[in-house]
Amino acid sequence: MSNNKFFRICLSLLLVIGVASCSNDDSNNSTGETSSRVSVKLVDAPGDYEAVYVDVEDVLVKYSGNESEVSIGTINAGVYNLLELTGGASVLLVDNEIDAGNISQIRLVLGDQNTIVVDGQTYPLSTPSAQQTGLKVNVNQTLETGVFYEFILDFDVDASVVAQGNGNFSLNPVIRATTAAESGAVTGMVLPAGIQSMVTASNGTTEVSSYTNSEGIFMLSGVPEGSYQLTVEADASLNLPPVVIPNVEVNVGSVTTIETVTMQ
Structure with missing residues (x-):
């Protein structure tokens, strides 16, 4: 056996062992033979505010025909200023392997640290529905085994933020979802x-x-x-x-x- 072939076989064995170890440690990961890789990115259309901060805690998917939801995996949780996610900028929320199949919905779960900045003043951004049930985005995408899919969640800030007067603002999310298969x-x-x-x-x-x-x-x-x-x-x-x-x-x-x- 040549040195190059021996090296390739050893490397492949190490990768197999590594993947198996990750599967044992994370019950949300699926086996490579029936899984797709999914990433979810957050971007934004400009809005007429100084800042709009959204507290992202989790990203869940719902498979067609199932009532239950599953987490895509470890999320890059945090408070993000939507108005900074323009001009090609984005934030990668999650990138992981999940079971292949048809997913009908992505749910973006928000925390309670959502605020808006207007004329230098910071105001709470009320998101009662988001805190209870999450921001539901219909996708209806069939995930093929072995294919990498990138989901882009595009917040329309101007349409999503509702000024109620007296310094009160609420978030009524308008989100456009697009999907790109990358491989x-x-x-x-x-x-x-x-x-x-x-x-x-x-x-x-x-x-x-x-x-x-x-x-x-x-x-x-x-x-x-x-x-x-x-x-x-x-x-x-x-x-x-x-x-x-x-x-x-x-x-x-x-x-x-x-x-x-x-x-x-």
């Missing part, structure tokens, strides 16, 4: 299933590798769009030649399934 994935099966093989997609600038599972199935996740050469390598002790599959096309937001590979 694709490649999946397939390698036979015989009892042989653990390493599958690598490469195109000269990007290289993504993974091992087959006990059933011979592999999933290369988070693969940037492009054309790749797929190389399947069985355990070196078996002395089997690698199988090379050229021109495997990966598209953003989709999963490319290749024909079953038989090692001989």
Whole structure:
């Protein structure tokens, strides 16, 4: 075995061990074979105020057909000035793996440290509905296994802040949600299933590798769009030649399934 191949196999084993350890520590994480990576960013349309501070505590998702919600994972909680999130600026609230499937809603949970600054004076920003049930944003997005999705939550401050007079302000959130799939994935099966093989997609600038599972199935996740050469390598002790599959096309937001590979 060459030094480069030995290094790649060792690195892949370390990554597998690391992912398994994270899954044991965080019950919100799902297995890589049935999960999608999701990030949620907060941005803002300008408003006619000096500052609008929103206290973000959690981000939850609701799957279609389910009443319960799940947390996307550890959140970058904090108090954010929406008026600073313009001109391309944003804040990354969460980036984690969750179960694939159709999600109908994202809920932004706010704390009670929400304020607004007008003419140099700071006033409480009342958000009674947000504190009780959260800011619900309908998305209706199907998450494909192995694909990375970025959700952008765009606050319209002018439409969201209601001046009630006598220094009283309330937040009636108007949020526009957009979704961008940032990568694709490649999946397939390698036979015989009892042989653990390493599958690598490469195109000269990007290289993504993974091992087959006990059933011979592999999933290369988070693969940037492009054309790749797929190389399947069985355990070196078996002395089997690698199988090379050229021109495997990966598209953003989709999963490319290749024909079953038989090692001989």
